[in-house]
Amino acid sequence: EVQLVESGGGLVQPGGSLRLSCAASGFTFSSYEMNWVRQAPGKGLEWVSYISSSGSTIYYADSVKGRFTISRDNAKNSLYLQMNSLRAEDTAVYYCAKTPLGWDYFDYWGQGTLVTVSS
């Protein structure tokens, strides 16, 4: 059974940093592309970042480019999101989401971790 479990969320002040983690199990993590998707309270879904299976190809949404860094450790079956220079508008539930081989939609999602940026 595919499982994605996020952690690392919490309350942080504007301008602060936070590192999210996503622990994967139930599939060969190193073979799959992964993403982070976020959802502000009461709002819709916003794609944040993508990383290829090897980690060699990375993309970001314009809203986080230059502030967020996605990475992965295939030996630890883990995905990460380093978030710096956080703003109030980054407040959201952050989901890690798996992409099936050869496709670009999201077939499995974690339960999410809440990041609140507030003073």
Added chain:
Amino acid sequence: EIVMTQSPATLSVSPGERATLSCRASQSVSSNLAWYQQKPGQAPRLLIYGASTRATGIPARFSGSGSGTEFTLTISSLQSEDFAVYYCQQYNNWPQWTFGQGTKVEIK
């Protein structure tokens, strides 16, 4: 950026009735469209990909159609567990994936 527009924002339907949700893309996304269901406090769940292919374990009462810029998700006979928010997502414009704003299906 491809803008996805869903309508209506809220759909009030009685159990057992048919629900039809629409999603429009600002430019063609071919058949590279997915639908997700999200219940309160839960992560989104994949329902449909490739505009019309049901994901594993999704009941047959869910069906998707369309291509290009106009898409439809139909729930043939609403069950109590189907009341939720539904999102469409285009994945044609890689890697700038975009979602619609969602349609809430509520009990009438």
